[in-house]
Amino acid sequence: MIVMGGSLGSMAALRLCVQDLPTSFSLPIAVALHRHRESDDALVSLLQRELALAVREVLDKDPLLAGHVHVAPCDYHLLVEPMYFSLSTDDPVQFARPSIDVLFESAASTFGPRAIGVILTGANRDGAHGAREIRRRGGTVIVQDPTTAECDVMPLAAIEAVPDALVRPPQEIGRLLCALANPTPS
Amino acid sequence: MREYPDDPEAADVRSLLETLYELAGADFRAYAYSSVKRRMLVQVGRENTGTIAGLEKLVRHDPATRDRLITTLTIHVTAMFRDPAFYRALREELVPMARTYPFIRLWVAGCSTGEEVYSLAILLQEEGLYSRCRIYATDLNERVVQKARHGIFPLSAMQEYTRNYQRAGGTRSFAEYYTADSEFAILRPALRENVVFAVHNLVGDASFNEFHAIFCRNVMIYFNRSLQDRVHGLLYDSLMTYGYLGLGRSETIRFTPHAADYEEVSAREKLFRKIR
Numbered sequence: 001m002i003v004m005g006g007s008l009g010s011m012a013a014l015r016l017c018v019q020d021l022p023t024s025f026s027l028p029i030a031v032a033l034h035r036h037r038e039s040d041d042a043l044v045s046l047l048q049r050e051l052a053l054a055v056r057e058v059l060d061k062d063p064l065l066a067g068h069v070h071v072a073p074c075d076y077h078l079l080v081e082p083m084y085f086s087l088s089t090d091d092p093v094q095f096a097r098p099s100i101d102v103l104f105e106s107a108a109s110t111f112g113p114r115a116i117g118v119i120l121t122g123a124n125r126d127g128a129h130g131a132r133e134i135r136r137r138g139g140t141v142i143v144q145d146p147t148t149a150e151c152d153v154m155p156l157a158a159i160e161a162v163p164d165a166l167v168r169p170p171q172e173i174g175r176l177l178c179a180l181a182n183p184t185p186s
Numbered sequence: 187m188r189e190y191p192d193d194p195e196a197a198d199v200r201s202l203l204e205t206l207y208e209l210a211g212a213d214f215r216a217y218a219y220s221s222v223k224r225r226m227l228v229q230v231g232r233e234n235t236g237t238i239a240g241l242e243k244l245v246r247h248d249p250a251t252r253d254r255l256i257t258t259l260t261i262h263v264t265a266m267f268r269d270p271a272f273y274r275a276l277r278e279e280l281v282p283m284a285r286t287y288p289f290i291r292l293w294v295a296g297c298s299t300g301e302e303v304y305s306l307a308i309l310l311q312e313e314g315l316y317s318r319c320r321i322y323a324t325d326l327n328e329r330v331v332q333k334a335r336h337g338i339f340p341l342s343a344m345q346e347y348t349r350n351y352q353r354a355g356g357t358r359s360f361a362e363y364y365t366a367d368s369e370f371a372i373l374r375p376a377l378r379e380n381v382v383f384a385v386h387n388l389v390g391d392a393s394f395n396e397f398h399a400i401f402c403r404n405v406m407i408y409f410n411r412s413l414q415d416r417v418h419g420l421l422y423d424s425l426m427t428y429g430y431l432g433l434g435r436s437e438t439i440r441f442t443p444h445a446a447d448y449e450e451v452s453a454r455e456k457l458f459r460k461i462r
């Protein structure tokens with residue numbers, strides 16, 4: 001299971017990360033992006049236009065589908081269960097709903113070592129705690145190289161929380177995700 | 187717990203849920219796991235018990251802690267004319283149908299503090315239907331039902347609600363519907379003349395009437411899939427044929443056994459009509 005988070009400015013970085021993933025990609029991808037709570041579904045259609053993978057805004061209890069990019073609807077928290085997503089209108093966390101921490105923490109708890117968290121460019125510290133949870137449970141944390149980030153607050157906070165995070169420019173994150181999804185047998 | 191092989195705390199979560207059920211009759215056992223666990227951890231922080239197992243120990247011996255946990259586990263976030271486009275869809279779809287009946291029963295299941303109920307009452311009044319309506323407004327939680335009955339909301343929320351009201355197709359001045367105190371907006375009591383407020387638990391309580399429309403928005407997202415199926419059965423049994431079912435903006439009936447019993451009236455606004 002791959003979970004990704006960033007603020008609205010991370011659209012471009014997100015695209016770079018996932019654009020080279022094949023449609024046969026073996027893991028589900030869930031994304032929480034900070035955006036205005038009345039924003040419409042333009043984001044999903046925008047992403048879809050540029051990606052081979054199917055992009056969906058999540059409906060409650062949608063199954064986790066491999067090779068799909070599942071986007072959190074605005075004004076709901078997105079959580080993962082073993083087979084499907086759940087939504088919540090619980091209070092915003094650090095002013096954010098969807099909250100990256102909420103998504104990452106649920107992925108950590110549900111998938112343990114099989115959770116992969118990716119933190120992209122962003123303007124606050126949301127996601128740092130969730131990234132630490134993923135790492136604590138044996139999962140993998142990838143952070144966009146702060147020097148390539150439009151806003152480095154979020155990546156820096158994540159690196160501080162997870163010192164052994166894999167720090168990469170967005171173009172390289174896709175390749176890394178492929179390698180992590182299909183580890184060559186040793 | 188088998189379903190959560192990667193979660194070392196799953197057994198503690200399960201055990202605390204059983205304890206709550208056993209000692210307080212509060213049945214959250216089939217609620218969406220990750221959401222429930224998150225709320226438990228919030229309470230672990232507030233009660234400073236370190237772990238979920240620690241919280242359970244406290245809950246076993248202290249009824250006050252038990253009540254506080256139950257409060258934390260239910261989420262009551264709501265707003266007047268939340269998702270304005272939903273109310274526009276009601277004006278276009280539900281209202282014409284309602285006009286053809288001499289009397290209309292509506293059910294708001296999981297009404298929380300009542301904002302949604304008063305929004306409906308306003309809409310029905312503006313459409314000249316309210317005097318022919320009875321709205322049943324229910325929630326699991328006694329405290330929020332009591333609040334709903336009062337119809338007193340923070341004045342600070344009115345600006346947002348006014349905007350929602352206008353975007354929902356409201357044609358009057360929203361301020362007509364309440365009296366402003368320095369801190370609170372007191373909704374016009376006439377708006378609840380035809381509302382029956384009551385405690386009702388969707389998990390376990392039976393159907394109590396047959397309705398022309400049922401609204402159950404942002405309630406079942408807190409349930410797991412099998413509980414959703416059960417509650418959909420209850421709603422289906424409580425809805426007359428050609429009656430309307432309104433769900434929250436990001437909900438669907440696609441995954442329930444009743445999917446084929448409804449047609450989609452507005453895919454975007456999650457308004458459905460029972461067709462068989």
Ligand SMILES: C[S@@+](CC[C@H](N)C(=O)[O-])C[C@H]1O[C@@H](n2cnc3c(N)ncnc32)[C@H](O)[C@@H]1O
Pocket residue numbers: 089260261262263264265268295296297298299302324325326327330386387388389402403404405408434
């Ligand atoms: C997030 S609020 C939704 C309020 C409103 N329907 C809306 O959409 O704005 C969820 C409500 O569902 C209620 N609820 C949760 N479990 C319930 C149950 N088993 N039976 C009835 N109500 C329940 C909660 O007490 C809470 O007030």
